[in-house]
Structure formats: C-alpha cells, structure tokens
Amino acid sequence: MTAHDWRGRFDEHADLPIDESVPRRREARALLGALLRPYRWSVALLAVVVVVENAARLSVPLLVQRGIDRGIPPLLEGGSAQTLMTIVAALAAVVVIQAVSRMFFLRRSGRIGQRVLLELRRRLFRHFARLDIAFHDRYTSGRVVSRSTNDVEAIQDMLETGFDSLITAVLTLFGTAVLLVVLDVKLGLMCLAAFPVLMLLVAWFHRESSKTYREVRESAALVIVQFVETMTGIKAVQAYRREPRNQEIFEDLADRYRAINERTFQLLAVFMPGVKLVGNLTTGVVLLYGGYRVLHGEMTIGTLTAFLLYLRMFFEPMQEISQFFNTFQSAASALEKLAGVLARRPAIADPARPAELTRVGGEIAFRDVRFEYTPGRPVLPDLNLEVPAGQTVALVGTTGAGKTTIAKLVTRFYDPVAGVITLDGVDLRDITQPELRRHVIMVTQENFMFGGTVADNIRFGRPDASDDEVRAAAEAVGAQAFIEALPDGYDTDVAKRGGRLSAGQRQLVAFARAFLADPAVLILDEATSSLDIPSERMVQRALETVLADRTALVIAHRLSTVQIADRVLVLEHGRIVEDGPPGELISRDGGHYAALHRSWMESLA
Numbered sequence: 372m373t374a375h376d377w378r379g380r381f382d383e384h385a386d387l388p389i390d391e392s393v394p395r396r397r398e399a400r401a402l403l404g405a406l407l408r409p410y411r412w413s414v415a416l417l418a419v420v421v422v423v424e425n426a427a428r429l430s431v432p433l434l435v436q437r438g439i440d441r442g443i444p445p446l447l448e449g450g451s452a453q454t455l456m457t458i459v460a461a462l463a464a465v466v467v468i469q470a471v472s473r474m475f476f477l478r479r480s481g482r483i484g485q486r487v488l489l490e491l492r493r494r495l496f497r498h499f500a501r502l503d504i505a506f507h508d509r510y511t512s513g514r515v516v517s518r519s520t521n522d523v524e525a526i527q528d529m530l531e532t533g534f535d536s537l538i539t540a541v542l543t544l545f546g547t548a549v550l551l552v553v554l555d556v557k558l559g560l561m562c563l564a565a566f567p568v569l570m571l572l573v574a575w576f577h578r579e580s581s582k583t584y585r586e587v588r589e590s591a592a593l594v595i596v597q598f599v600e601t602m603t604g605i606k607a608v609q610a611y612r613r614e615p616r617n618q619e620i621f622e623d624l625a626d627r628y629r630a631i632n633e634r635t636f637q638l639l640a641v642f643m644p645g646v647k648l649v650g651n652l653t654t655g656v657v658l659l660y661g662g663y664r665v666l667h668g669e670m671t672i673g674t675l676t677a678f679l680l681y682l683r684m685f686f687e688p689m690q691e692i693s694q695f696f697n698t699f700q701s702a703a704s705a706l707e708k709l710a711g712v713l714a715r716r717p718a719i720a721d722p723a724r725p726a727e728l729t730r731v732g733g734e735i736a737f738r739d740v741r742f743e744y745t746p747g748r749p750v751l752p753d754l755n756l757e758v759p760a761g762q763t764v765a766l767v768g769t770t771g772a773g774k775t776t777i778a779k780l781v782t783r784f785y786d787p788v789a790g791v792i793t794l795d796g797v798d799l800r801d802i803t804q805p806e807l808r809r810h811v812i813m814v815t816q817e818n819f820m821f822g823g824t825v826a827d828n829i830r831f832g833r834p835d836a837s838d839d840e841v842r843a844a845a846e847a848v849g850a851q852a853f854i855e856a857l858p859d860g861y862d863t864d865v866a867k868r869g870g871r872l873s874a875g876q877r878q879l880v881a882f883a884r885a886f887l888a889d890p891a892v893l894i895l896d897e898a899t900s901s902l903d904i905p906s907e908r909m910v911q912r913a914l915e916t917v918l919a920d921r922t923a924l925v926i927a928h929r930l931s932t933v934q935i936a937d938r939v940l941v942l943e944h945g946r947i948v949e950d951g952p953p954g955e956l957i958s959r960d961g962g963h964y965a966a967l968h969r970s971w972m973e974s975l976a
Contacts, residue, residue, distance in 0.1 A: 398710035427469040432680035439673030484530035522705035529702035540688035547685040584700030590628040650686030726801040732760035733891040733922030740790035751945040765936035772942040813894040818881035826861040832888035844887035850879035
C-alpha cells in the first residue's frame with residue numbers, strides 16, 4: 372500500500388460514516404449554539420463588558436486631544452492647571468475602567484469557555500461509547516483520538532481568544548472610523564478611502580484560508596491516525612519488519628502536513644504586510660496633509676495627534692481579524708467534524724417503549740434470521756435456531772462459518788437484516804441495551820484489561836460487588852491461586868492492557884469478570900484459545916460448575932472445550948449442517964463433526 376493509497380483509505384469522507392445529506396456547517400452552528408445556550412445571559416453580559424472596555428479605550432485619544440488643546444495652553448500663559456488635571460484624572464479613570472473590565476472579561480470568559488469544553492468532551496465520550504460496533508469497526512482509533520484532542524483544542528483556542536479578538540476588532544474598526552470622521556471630515560474621508568483596499572485583502576484572505584485550514588485539520592488527523600495505529604500495533608510492526616515502510620508513510624503524511632502549514636504562512640506573509648503597507652501609507656498621507664492644515668490654522672495639534680492615534684487603532688484590527696481567521700477557520704473545520712460525529716445516530720437504537728423483563732430464563736430463538744456485513748453477501752442466509760434455557764450449546768465450524776456472527780447478534784452488537792431474535796420470547800430490539808447486556812455477556816479471546824488492580828478488573832461488570840464476591844468469582848474459575856501469588860494479590864496493578872499478566876491469566880480474570888456479573892446467557896467466543904493445557908483443564912472444570920442452570924453458547928476450535936456442551940451445532944456458510952449431542956455426532960459415520968473430532972484427536976497424537 373502506497374502512502375497515497377493510505378491517505379485514500381482514511382479519507383475524511385470515506386472514513387466518516389455520517390449522514391452527508393445534512394450540511395455540516397449548519398450542524399456545526401447548531402452544536403455551538405447548543406453548547407453556549409446555557410450561558411447565553413453570561414455571554415450577553417460579556418458583550419456589554421467588551422463594549423464598555425472598548426469605549427474606554429477609544430476615549431483615550433479624545434482625552435489626549437483635549438489635554439493638548441485645552442489643558443496645556445493655559446499653562447503656557449501662566450494660568451491654572453485645573454483643566455489639565457481634570458483631563459488627566461478622567462484619563463486615569465478611563466484606564467482603570469478598561470483594566471477592570473478586561474480583567475472581568477478574561478476571568479468570566481475563561482470560566483465559560485472551560486465549561487463549554489467540558490460539556491463538549493462529555494458529549495463526545497458519551498456518544499462514542501454509545502455508537503454501535505459497526506461504527507467503531509470502521510472509524511479508526513486515531514481519528515477518535517484526533518476528534519477528542521486535536522479538534523477540541525482548536526475550539527478551545529477560538530473560545531479563549533478568537534471571539535474576544537473579533538468583537539474587539541469590529542468595535543475598534545467601526546468606532547475609530549466614526550471618530551475619524553467626527554474629528555475632521557475631510558481627513559477622515561481621506562483615510563476611509565483605504566477601507567475598500569483593506570476589505571479586498573480581508574475577502575481574499577478569508578477565501579483562501581478557509582480552504583487551507585480545512586486541509587490542515589484533515590492532514591493533522593491523518594498524521595495522528597498513522598502514529599496511533601503504528602504504536603498500537605508496534606508488536607506486529609516490529610515482528611514483520613514494517614518499521615521502514617511505516618516510517619515512509621508517516622513521513623509522507625507529515626510532509627504533506629508541513630506543506631499545507633507552509634501555505635498558511637504564505638497567506639499570512641501576503642495579508643499582514645499588505646495591511647501594514649496600506650496603514651503606513653495612509654499614516655504618511657495624513658501626517659503630510661494634517662501638518663499642512665495645522666500650519667495654516669485649519670486644525671489643532673491635539674486634533675492631529677488624536678487623529679494619528681485613532682488611525683493606528685484603525686489598522687490594528689486588521690491584524691486581529693487575520694489572527695481570528697486563523698483561529699476561526701481551524702476551529703470551524705474542527706467543529707464541523709465534531710458535529711458530523713455527534714450527528715451520527717447509532718445503528719443499534721433502544722426502543723421507544725421497551726419491554727419489561729422480570730425473571731430471565733435464557734431461552735434464545737432465531738427465526739428466519741438473515742444477516743450480512745456487506746450488502747448482497749449474506750453471512751447467515753436463513754437461520755432458524757432454538758436454544759432452551761439452561762442448555763450449553765457449542766458452535767463449531769470452519770472460519771467464516773458464522774459462529775462469531777451468531778454471538779454478536781445475541782448480544783445485539785448488530786441487528787439482523789431480516790428475521791427476529793428473541794430472549795425468552797421477547798424480540799431483542801424491544802429490550803434496552805443496558806437491560807439486555809445485564810442478562811447476556813460475551814467473553815472473547817480479546818480479553819481486554821483496563822488500568823487498575825486485578826480486583827478492579829473482576830469487578831468491572833459489577834462495581835458494587837464486595838471483596839468476598841470478587842474472591843468467590845475468582846475461585847469459581849480457578850483464578851484464585853495465581854492471583855494470591857501476585858505481589859499484592861487482588862490489589863496488584865495489572866499495568867497497561869494487563870501487561871503484568873500472562874495471556875492465560877488475563878483470560879481467567881475475564882472469566883471471573885463475566886461470572887461475577889451473573890448473566891442468564893453466557894457466550895464464550897474462542898475464550899479458551901489463549902490458555903495452555905493445564906489452565907484450559909482448570910477452566911473446563913470451573914465451567915462445568917459455573918455453566919450449570921445457565922444458557923451458554925460456546926464457540927471454540929479446541930474440541931476439548933466442546934465436550935462440556937449438551938449440544939453441538941456444526942455450521943457451514945451460515946447454515947446448520949449438524950445438530951445433536953457431542954457423543955451422538957461423533958458416532959455418525961461420514962459426519963462433519965466426526966471428521967473434525969478425528970482430525971483433532973490425530974493432532975493431539
């Protein structure tokens with residue numbers, strides 16, 4: 372796979388399974404509005420504070436003009452300094468008002484911004500956790516990381532500095548424009564002649580940066596995806612000597628990210644010096660023409676000074692606006708992606724009127740069930756199956772026969788394309804997911820261990836379980852001996868992904884976790900595949916006790932695990948080709964299970 376193909380595989384649209392019929396920008400605005408709605412009165416107050424702050428700032432050049440024109444002349448004539456002192460006192464009051472309002476704004480806006488980000492992170496985590504397994508199968512872990520960190524940080528930058536810069540820039544721009552004309556109409560109109568040139572520069576920068584910053588966000592996500600996937604699968608990368616190839620792909624993506632960022636600097640290199648050039652030329656013209664008018668008595672020195680101060684303030688917002696565009700474009704692109712993810716509705720939805728389950732026996736039934744991962748390619752073409760409550764059923768067959776698919780359908784990780792699956796006669800789609808998974812639990816060969824102690828991992832499905840119950844569950848699956856031999860026993864930290872435990876030990880902890888949850892239906896999907904022979908025998912002895920009076924589906928290639936089953940189903944291409952007790956199927960001449968059992972016995976010999 373080339374780096375170009377890799378980029379195509381993780382294209383922003385191909386890898387983002389959302390409803391593209393909904394305009395992303397509208398969704399982004401709706402998301403931002405929903406996040407800010409609880410703070411709308413605080414935001415309105417902050418807007419008033421910003422207006423007060425900018426009014427105080429804009430009054431400074433006027434006070435300077437009054438001080439020069441009205442406060443200094445009496446002193447030159449030997450008169451009183453009262454006028455000047457009054458103006459200085461007013462100037463001091465204005466400066467204090469500006470500082471206090473600024474302090475209030477920063478404190479309150481920072482608090483609101485952090486609460487908005489907290490709510491956004493909560494929504495993202497909750498939504499990602501609720502989305503269906505099919506979504507997570509398609510949506511890479513690197514993109515999840517990018518959405519929850521990189522994109523949220525972009526929005527944080529906008530909330531912390533972006534809106535403040537924009538509001539200040541707009542108020543300053545229009546306020547100074549008005550004051551320039553008020554101070555001197557001719558000179559003010561001459562300065563405003565530069566305004567169309569500035570607007571052309573702003574429009575150009577906005578158009579170009581809008582495209583560029585969207586590419587920046589997409590490229591940043593690709594870099595994170597490649598990095599996370601390589602480090603997550605580092606064992607496979609090193610085992611297959613993929614370091615040079617993955618390095619090549621990463622460098623290609625990183626170089627693309629560099630090139631796009633350089634493009635943003637090129638835009639700034641034209642826009643910001645262009646604004647300064649227009650501003651400096653305008654200032655030179657004003658100084659020349661204004662000086663001429665002062666010499667001819669048409670304008671006071673104080674007015675010219677105030678005019679030059681306002682002129683400087685007039686062009687400063689252009690740089691603020693450019694910086695806002697940088698922040699805004701980055702945040703807008705990030706917000707669109709986050710809104711797109713949050714707009715994604717889970718394929719597995721809870722019913723509007725859920726059925727009430729009282730005492731669950733564990734009877735499972737498949738009626739004319741059809742399922743396909745890819746449209747037109749059924750994995751289960753037409754499955755009919757009944758599993759009485761309390762029966763242990765083993766599912767065997769070649770890879771791709773549909774064993775794990777049956778397990779995923781019973782746990783409702785997926786819904787069938789057609790047909791009905793029931794638990795005690797109730798359609799699974801009429802049961803809420805928390806309620807269903809309280810009664811149906813699956814243990815897979817991917818026995819994920821979470822950060823924390825051994826006891827924490829066993830208690831994962833029942834956080835309120837007592838220490839005695841945790842020990843009883845461990846003892847039931849035969850895990851107590853190895854746990855007590857650990858340095859801190861049940862309080863031993865399992866390390867990252869259970870790295871302190873062996874594969875067999877992790878599997879036993881996963882068994883204990885499931886048994887402590889005490890489901891009515893227990894599904895074991897290749898759950899003994901990682902155990903050595905002694906551990907497997909120990910688990911099998913525990914299973915004979917734990918699976919008693921409980922419905923169980925056991926999926927295993929090791930037929931030693933199948934021997935504890937009451938019934939064996941042999942599947943081929945999603946169809947049941949044999950069904951019966953293990954002993955009966957073994958005795959059938961030419962039977963599928965008999966052939967599998969014979970091959971297994973020969974492998975042991």
